[in-house]
Amino acid sequence: MTDQPYPSQILQVAIPSPLRSRFDYLPPLGNSGHSAKIGQRIKVPFGPRTVVGIIIGLETRSDIAFEKLRHAYQILDESPALSPQIMALCQWTARYYHHPIGEVFSLALPAKLRQGNDIDEQKQWAWFTTEKGALINETTLKRAKKQQETLELLRQHPNGLSVATLKGLNVSLNTLKALEKKQLAEKKTVELVHHESRGLLKEPELALSEEQSSAVSQILKAAPASTTLLYGVTGSGKTEVYLQLIHQTLKEHKQALVLVPEIGLTPQTLSRFERRFNTPICLIHSGLNESERMQSWRLAQKGEAKIIIGTRSAIFTPMLAPGLIIVDEEHDLSYKQQDGLRYSARDLAVVRGNMDEIPVILGSATPALESMYNVQRQRYQLAELTQRANQAKAPTFQLLDIRQQPLNHGLSEVLVEQIKNHLDRHNQVLIFINRRGFAPVLLCQQCGWTAQCAQCETRYTLHKQPPHLHCHHCNSIKAIPRQCGSCGNTDLRPVGAGTERVEDGLKSLFPDTHLIRVDRDTTQKKHSFKEKLAAIQQGEPLLLLGTQMLAKGHHFPNVTLVAIINADSGFLSADFRGPERMSQLIIQVAGRAGRAEKQGHVILQSHQPDNPALQKLLHDGYKGLSEEILQERIDAELPPFTHAALFRAEALHNEHCHIFLEEVAEILRTNNPDQNQIEILGPVPAPMEKRAGRYRAQLLLQSKVRPPLHQLIQQNMPRIDELKTGRKVRWSLDVDPADFT
Ligand code: ADP
Numbered sequence: 001m002t003d004q005p006y007p008s009q010i011l012q013v014a015i016p017s018p019l020r021s022r023f024d025y026l027p028p029l030g031n032s033g034h035s036a037k038i039g040q041r042i043k044v045p046f047g048p049r050t051v052v053g054i055i056i057g058l059e060t061r062s063d064i065a066f067e068k069l070r071h072a073y074q075i076l077d078e079s080p081a082l083s084p085q086i087m088a089l090c091q092w093t094a095r096y097y098h099h100p101i102g103e104v105f106s107l108a109l110p111a112k113l114r115q116g117n118d119i120d121e122q123k124q125w126a127w128f129t130t131e132k133g134a135l136i137n138e139t140t141l142k143r144a145k146k147q148q149e150t151l152e153l154l155r156q157h158p159n160g161l162s163v164a165t166l167k168g169l170n171v172s173l174n175t176l177k178a179l180e181k182k183q184l185a186e187k188k189t190v191e192l193v194h195h196e197s198r199g200l201l202k203e204p205e206l207a208l209s210e211e212q213s214s215a216v217s218q219i220l221k222a223a224p225a226s227t228t229l230l231y232g233v234t235g236s237g238k239t240e241v242y243l244q245l246i247h248q249t250l251k252e253h254k255q256a257l258v259l260v261p262e263i264g265l266t267p268q269t270l271s272r273f274e275r276r277f278n279t280p281i282c283l284i285h286s287g288l289n290e291s292e293r294m295q296s297w298r299l300a301q302k303g304e305a306k307i308i309i310g311t312r313s314a315i316f317t318p319m320l321a322p323g324l325i326i327v328d329e330e331h332d333l334s335y336k337q338q339d340g341l342r343y344s345a346r347d348l349a350v351v352r353g354n355m356d357e358i359p360v361i362l363g364s365a366t367p368a369l370e371s372m373y374n375v376q377r378q379r380y381q382l383a384e385l386t387q388r389a390n391q392a393k394a395p396t397f398q399l400l401d402i403r404q405q406p407l408n409h410g411l412s413e414v415l416v417e418q419i420k421n422h423l424d425r426h427n428q429v430l431i432f433i434n435r436r437g438f439a440p441v442l443l444c445q446q447c448g449w450t451a452q453c454a455q456c457e458t459r460y461t462l463h464k465q466p467p468h469l470h471c472h473h474c475n476s477i478k479a480i481p482r483q484c485g486s487c488g489n490t491d492l493r494p495v496g497a498g499t500e501r502v503e504d505g506l507k508s509l510f511p512d513t514h515l516i517r518v519d520r521d522t523t524q525k526k527h528s529f530k531e532k533l534a535a536i537q538q539g540e541p542l543l544l545l546g547t548q549m550l551a552k553g554h555h556f557p558n559v560t561l562v563a564i565i566n567a568d569s570g571f572l573s574a575d576f577r578g579p580e581r582m583s584q585l586i587i588q589v590a591g592r593a594g595r596a597e598k599q600g601h602v603i604l605q606s607h608q609p610d611n612p613a614l615q616k617l618l619h620d621g622y623k624g625l626s627e628e629i630l631q632e633r634i635d636a637e638l639p640p641f642t643h644a645a646l647f648r649a650e651a652l653h654n655e656h657c658h659i660f661l662e663e664v665a666e667i668l669r670t671n672n673p674d675q676n677q678i679e680i681l682g683p684v685p686a687p688m689e690k691r692a693g694r695y696r697a698q699l700l701l702q703s704k705v706r707p708p709l710h711q712l713i714q715q716n717m718p719r720i721d722e723l724k725t726g727r728k729v730r731w732s733l734d735v736d737p738a739d740f741t
């Protein structure tokens with residue numbers, strides 16, 4: 001390399017590939033490169049292919065000889081597709097998760113832009129009422145209920161509703177087309193300009209409770225870049241706090257980004273935002289097609305969408321005028337991506353808030369221990385809502401010892417009696433069981449053999465609707481055997497209960513009561529979950545049976561009894577996070593009881609009523625239990641007290657995983673200057689050693705302080721990347737792993 005500047009500008013480009021390096025190019029022929037800007041997309045030759053990369057640096061020299069450099073083909077954007085803020089967030093993400101920067105950009109960019117499409121080719125379609133539609137008497141549509149509802153919705157939004165938002169509200173294209181045909185609605189390419197004069201609010205704000213209002217003012221008074229844990233019991237009105245904070249943000253002409261765990265699971269949240277504000281709201285979630293995603297992304301980037309509601313990856317959404325980030329149900333595991341770039345959207349929200357100097361709100365009734373620990377270390381401030389809003393009282397708890405009790409399809413007699421009482425009083429009853437299918441085990445009465453998935457070495461779950469065996473880990477399916485696979489005996493019996501079995505039991509016990517079952521098997525069809533939720537909202541007495549899909553954030557005013565069929569399962573799990581997760585789940589499910597005027601009651605069936613964690617949860621609540629668990633983690637030097645990073649490997653041959661991870665461990669051990677700071681544990685088999693036909697192993701790094709851990713990984717990644725044994729396995733690095741399975 002010469003010290004002479006090159007006779008042309010050098011463009012440093014990040015390319016979507018597993019290679020960590022950046023690549024140097026000359027500007028396109030006939031282009032001096034002086035108009036090139038960081039953040040622009042650029043089309044370049046890459047081996048035999050043409051790819052779209054991002055300009056990440058402008059230099060006057062390169063490590064590569066000038067003659068060997070290739071010319072880029074074309075700079076695709078006039079102004080950068082990625083703003084300096086998003087570039088900085090992506091670069092931070094790549095560094096922290098030790099992930100190739102090009103792949104991080106791929107996550108931040110909609111597919112259309114990754115493919116090189118023009119950033120503004122996309123027309124910004126929105127639907128409006130026509131004049132006729134605005135004036136017509138709605139009753140003329142009373143035989144077309146969907147059309148009537150949609151027209152009503154369009155009337156409430158004279159500035160139009162984007163295609164993406166309509167999709168989020170579950171309005172079908174057919175309905176819109178039908179209205180168009182009747183000349184009641186039309187599709188226009190007008191931009192969604194927001195008319196200040198109409199006011200920001202569509203409905204008046206609620207008068208805040210004392211706790212709510214001090215939370216709001218505490219957050220508004222805090223430093224601009226502060227993170228607040230909004231720790232509010234279920235039903236305490238966290239959403240109202242969000243709404244009023246967003247109102248302040250909008251008043252300052254800024255945008256708010258709201259992350260939710262899964263939009264499909266909480267359609268009520270979106271409609272509450274829709275009901276409150278006059279401003280364009282855009283949605284970013286996995287249900288959108290690429291054009292819709294592009295449209296939402298662009299509206300946010302141009303500052304036209306004032307509120308952006310999205311799931312995990314929406315944390316990378318650009319905003320012209322960022323003002324606030326909210327992460328609802330911040331403890332939810334769906335914020336952590338479990339493959340590829342294993343980032344935590346909650347943690348990135350905090351990073352982004354710091355970079356953009358805007359407040360971040362993490363809301364939950366059952367905060368993650370990580371967040372509680374950050375409050376303890378004064379990294380986050382704490383705002384608490386200890387009481388339910390709306391005069392609703394906290395539910396009462398009852399622990400049922402079922403050790404010696406006969407169970408009817410998983411239900412004890414006392415529980416059945418209670419269910420009957422609540423139904424007799426015209427209330428709704430929610431029965432929670434965290435397991436779908438009919439039974440988790442199919443057992444030979446003669447020899448103890450159980451039906452196992454050969455691919456995973458775990459038990460098959462027995463399903464009866466339709467009858468089959470299903471492996472919930474690899475999704476393989478098998479016919480139900482007639483005979484024991486070991487002794488040939490034909491007396492095979494289901495053991496334990498899943499949703500299907502409890503449903504059978506409830507149906508025979510309460511044949512005249514309407515029953516709604518909600519699990520992944522009953523909600524496959526589009527809209528079926530929404531329809532079920534709507535039926536619950538009608539308020540008629542009914543039995544509501546389901547898995548954790550029912551636990552998340554729903555407001556069911558008429559549910560007075562919540563029964564948890566098997567409250568022990570998680571407390572007994574091998575993962576050290578088992579008790580934390582199980583108690584979160586119990587509190588979240590319990591939180592569906594008694595959210596309105598009527599008192600709620602919660603029954604926990606347990607085979608281990610003396611379990612200390614369960615006892616603590618019942619006596620001191622989530623707060624008491626989680627503080628205790630946190631102290632245990634500190635004493636045992638486990639996360640969040642220590643920082644962890646996990647190398648995982650999987651392969652068809654078990655030894656390939658171990659040989660590779662041994663070599664990784666060896667590299668890290670020999671190059672670890674801080675022997676006593678960083679522990680290197682393993683390699684060991686993963687808790688689930690075989691899944692979908694592949695063997696799995698892992699190597700754990702732990703450190704009380706973060707910087708040396710990251711340094712060690714960063715310095716050695718190039719060596720690890722070059723290991724030949726790494727080509728025989730699929731491997732990945734998980735920084736801050738959410739579990740060790
Ligand atoms: P959370 O999200 O904390 O579980 P929600 O935001 O769903 O609780 O609020 C529970 C119920 O209380 C909702 O019906 C909401 O409209 C009502 N609510 C919230 N804040 C107030 C308030 N200040 N006054 C009256 N009702 C309120």
Ligand code: ZN
Nearest residue numbers: 453456471474
């Ligand atoms: Zn399997």
Ligand code: ZN
Nearest residue numbers: 444447484487
């Ligand atoms: Zn047998």
